[in-house]
Amino acid sequence: MVVSMDVHLPEDSELTVNEVNLSTSTLLAGAFHLGKYCENANNEFMLCRMEEKDPRKCINEGKAVTACTMEFFRKVKKSCLDEFNQYSNCVDKSSGDYSLKHCRKTQGVFDKCVFEKLNIERPAFGYFCEARVHDSKRPKPLEEPKAVYPDATPALPEDADKKPARFGSRFYWMTE
Amino acid sequence: MEACQVARKQDLPPPGGYKPIPYKRVPAKTFFSGYTMFAGYLGITAAAAYLYYKNYKQITKDQIEMRSAKMAIFPMLMAERDRAFLKQLRRNREAERELMKDVPGWEVGTYYGEKVYNLLPPDTLVEPIYHEYYAHSRPYEWYQRAYLKLRS
Structure with a gap:
């Protein structure tokens, strides 16, 4: 494997947290409110992940994301469990691809409950497909500096004598 | 020679003459005139285009909704995946060290x-x-992961 002993890998104890143990239909049913509830943590993590391009550097942000997700689903379980179960059951069983379009009625009930109990509104249509601006406190990673090759051929000096070309242009129909 | 003197009957047209030869074209029955057909074509095409447009809009909306939902849960899945990935890398490295410990210079x-x-x-x-x-897993697990699409 390409990972040698020089590469620092975090210990298992650093990586072990309570994982979100939920099925796809459950996650998709709660997706919009989850995204709104954990927007800051999610943006922070995704920005880190895209900027650093290294999973090792974003472990804490990732833990924050998972903790936030757990917190959201705990809250939903406490306040809107029946509505949520109804909705996720509908999402699970109405189509083969967990399509949300078949479940507008149960979705309405769930939305209402979440809005009343947790005060989270369903975000506008296509909200998570839009580009978002996130202001992070994490410093931006340094860009890779331009490579300098010590044995490169030196350029012409500024005041070098630049004579006109002897045979005109190099375009093939103009030579000769 | 007597036997040859049979009264011959000449082949003649039927009384009243032959029927006239039907050489005239018999055109198929026309249900629509040309103008109506063109108008019908345009009308049906326009109606179909309208329906197509409506359906296209609806499908695009549904796709955007599904994409939104998936993007909302993506960071959580990514975080989970990163942790599992790093754990597995460590396990793989340990497995390689254990496997190759008797090979000098490795x-x-x-x-x-x-x-x-x-x-x-x-x-x-x-x-x-x-x-x-x-590399260090059982072939069955490799297969399961590699052909996940085929199996699901």
Whole structure:
């Protein structure tokens, strides 16, 4: 494997947290409110992940994301469990691809409950497909500096004598 | 010669003469005139285009909704995946060290001390290719992951 002993890998104890143990239909049913509830943590993590391009550097942000997700689903379980179960059951069983379009009625009930109990509104249509601006406190990673090759051929000096070309242009129909 | 003198009957047209030869065209029955057909074509095409447009809009909306939902849960899945991935990398490295400990000169992650990537700084994490990642697992697990699409 390409990972040698020089590469620092975090210990298992650093990586072990309570994982979100939920099925796809459950996650998709709660997706919009989850995204709104954990927007800051999610943006922070995704920005880190895209900027650093290294999973090792974003472990804490990732833990924050998972903790936030757990917190959201705990809250939903406490306040809107029946509505949520109804909705996720509908999402699970109405189509083969967990399509949300078949479940507008149960979705309405769930939305209402979440809005009343947790005060989270369903975000506008296509909200998570839009580009978002996130202001992070994490410093931006340094860009890779331009490579300098010590044995490169030196350029012409500024005041070098630049004579006109002897045979005109190099375009093939103009030579000769 | 007597036998040959049979009264011959000449082949003649039927009384009243032959029927006239039907050489005139018999055109098929026309249900629509040309103008009506063109108008019908345009009308049906326009109606179909309208329906197509409505359906297209609806499908695009549904796709955007599904994409939104998936993007909302993506960070959580990514965080989980990263942790599992790093754990597995450590496990793989330990497995390789255990497997190759009797081979003199073998260094983990290199080919007898020869690095794979010479220009990268030593602490760069290069994600291993699929076959390396599954090198120490059972073939069944490799297969299960590789053909997940076919099996689901």
